[in-house]
Amino acid sequence: MSLRAIVVFFVALAIIRVGNHRIFGKNTAFDIVLGIIYGSILSRAITGNSPFWATIFAAFTLVILHKLLAIVAYHSSFGFGNMIKGKPKALVKDGEMQKNVMRSSSVTENDIKEALRSSGHKPDISSIHRAYLERSGDISIICKD
Template identity: 65%
Template sequence: MEFDFNYLFGISDETLTWWQMSARAIGVFFAALLIVRVGNQRVFGKHTAFDIILGIIFGSILSRAITGNSPFWPTLVSALVLVLLHRGLATLAYHTSGRLGNFVKGKPIELIKNGEMQHEALQRYSVTENDLQEAVRTQGGTTDISTIETAYLERNGNISIICKKK
């Protein structure tokens, strides 16, 4: 009995059986694991807009391989190309400073400067005083805004706080 890879994964079939979709799901899982490892650990470890977009598109592409809405191999290759694009842009952003890095990864936004809230930045990025106080409490500090030297809305959406020295 010869192993028929195309039959197992329903490569040439018009419709997929439940077990062919299951085999595809297992195959896509391991292919995705391999592809993410090719990308690097950063791909899904951080949550900048750059990384989130990859996650959404990556999942969408791979789901098409499982359900048979797209051809199996070209879909896996396109997922790999997407991860390699992410890695390439991240590498370019690392080696170049300025606009490309800021566009691809974003830049931190100063929300508090010398104990003063930067209301224009707060409004522009929809950060409330309660959001700032939550960030200070989370980092174990006081909720008194005047004791904060600076606060930044980081590229991944977190708020970092640097308190004034006593």
């Protein structure tokens, strides 16, 4: 099993290099789902629960699928990218909290104040021009001039 783990480690690195560096660099649902499935599949190659080469090929197939979907999303003009990656949601507009958006996204006023503090601003929501819940789950803030 140790030898298989070593081989799977290096094969997994090679497969990721063929794919896209953003697979594990971003935290969109699109990327996280691949990461979870990729790890689950490769664990089967290590433990021997599935045929070794078939498991490696399945992992490779998922990474290529991820890359192809990312390419299609990049070149799509009909919203495919937003469909698979999501889109940002405006939480604050001109100092006014968008309560319906916040409620549907489970974001509280304290979450927005935390994002303000994290970006080096005083926790005053009225100073916000726009605040967005990004596709990664981060809150980005654009303060008023």
